[in-house]
Amino acid sequence: LRLWSDLHRALEREEFELLFQPKVSALDGSWKGAEALLRWHHPMLGAINPDIFVTLAEESGLIMPIGRWVIAKALDALQSWRVETGNMDLHVAVNMSPAQLSDQGLVQLVVEELERRQLPPSVLELEITETQMLEPEKAAAVISDFARKGIKVVLDDFGTGYASFQYLRQFEFSCVKLDKTFIDSLESKSHERVLVKAMIDMAHSLSLTVVAEGVERNSQWFYLKSMGCDLLQGYRFSIALPAQALPEWARQQP
Numbered sequence: 215l216r217l218w219s220d221l222h223r224a225l226e227r228e229e230f231e232l233l234f235q236p237k238v239s240a241l242d243g244s245w246k247g248a249e250a251l252l253r254w255h256h257p258m259l260g261a262i263n264p265d266i267f268v269t270l271a272e273e274s275g276l277i278m279p280i281g282r283w284v285i286a287k288a289l290d291a292l293q294s295w296r297v298e299t300g301n302m303d304l305h306v307a308v309n310m311s312p313a314q315l316s317d318q319g320l321v322q323l324v325v326e327e328l329e330r331r332q333l334p335p336s337v338l339e340l341e342i343t344e345t346q347m348l349e350p351e352k353a354a355a356v357i358s359d360f361a362r363k364g365i366k367v368v369l370d371d372f373g374t375g376y377a378s379f380q381y382l383r384q385f386e387f388s389c390v391k392l393d394k395t396f397i398d399s400l401e402s403k404s405h406e407r408v409l410v411k412a413m414i415d416m417a418h419s420l421s422l423t424v425v426a427e428g429v430e431r432n433s434q435w436f437y438l439k440s441m442g443c444d445l446l447q448g449y450r451f452s453i454a455l456p457a458q459a460l461p462e463w464a465r466q467q468p
C-alpha cells in the first residue's frame with residue numbers, strides 16, 4: 215500500500231531513471247540501437263525493477279504519464295547519440311504495456327515528440343509483449359495506427375504466448391523479439407535450434423526483422439548469426455547503461 219502511494223509521487227520527485235541496453239548487428243556486433251529499460255529509485259528501497267512496479271502502475275493508471283515520460287526521455291537519448299556519433303541509423307525501443315494502448319492521445323503524443331526533435335518515425339520502436347495482449351481488437355487498431363505513421367512495433371517475448379502465430383497475422387508488426395528461453399537452450403538442444411531457425415525463416419518470409427534477447431555467450435552469437443538472425447541484445451554485449459555511456463561503449467567494441 216505504501217509502495218502504491220510512493221509511486222504516485224515518483225514522477226514529480228524525479229525518482230525514475232531510464233537505462234539503455236544496446237542492440238547490435240548479428241553480422242559484426244556493430245551498434246544499431248537500444249532498448250530503454252525503466253528503473254525506479256525508491257528513497258528507502260533503492261532500485262526497483264519494472265517487473266514489480268509496472269503492474270502497480272498499470273492498475274492505478276499511472277502507466278500513462280510514466281509511459282509518456284519514458285518516450286520523451288528515450289527520444290532525448292537517441293537525439294544525443296545522433297549528435298555525438300553522426301549515426302542516423304540508430305534506433306531506440308521502448309516497452310509498452312497493453313494498458314498504454316488505451317491512452318487516447320498516445321499516437322498523437324508520439325508523433326509530436328518525434329516532430330519536436332525532427333526525428334523520422336522509423337527511429338522509434340514500441341515493444342509489446344504478446345502474453346499481455348488482452349484486448350486484441352483495440353490493440354490491433356492502435357498498432358496499425360502506429361504502422362501507418364511509420365513507427366515500428368515489435369512483438370516482444372515472441373514464442374512464449376499461446377497465440378504467437380495468430381498475433382503475427384492479426385497485427386502489423388515490423389519486428390519480432392525471440393524470447394530469452396529459446397536463446398538459453400541453443401547450445402544444448404539441437405531441436406531448439408531447429409525451432410529457432412524455423413521462427414527466423416518464418417519471420418523473414420513475413421518481412422519481419424528478428425532480434426534475439428538474452429544473448430550471453432559467443433556460441434549463442436555464432437548459432438544466431440548462422441541462422442540469419444538480424445539483431446542481438448544481451449549481457450554478451452552490454453547490460454543496460456545510462457544514456458550517455460552508450461557512445462563510449464560503442465567505441466570500445468571491436
Ligand code: G
Binds near residue numbers: 250264265268310
Ligand atoms: O531489465 P528488466 O528487469 O528491466 O525489465 C523487466 C521487464 O519490465 C521487461 O519485461 C520490460 O519489458 C519491462 N519494462 C522495462 N521498462 C519498461 C517501461 O518503460 N515500460 C513498461 N511498460 N515496461 C517496461
Ligand code: G
Binds near residue numbers: 427
Ligand atoms: O522487455 P524485455 O522482456 O525484453 O526485458 C528484457 C529483460 O531481460 C530485462 O529485465 C533485462 O535486464 C534482461 N536481460 C537483458 N539481457 C539479458 C541477458 O543477457 N541475460 C539475462 N539473464 N537477462 C537479460
Ligand code: MN
Binds near residue numbers: 249309341370
Ligand atoms: Mn522488451
Ligand code: NA
Binds near residue numbers: 370371391393427
Ligand atoms: Na522480452
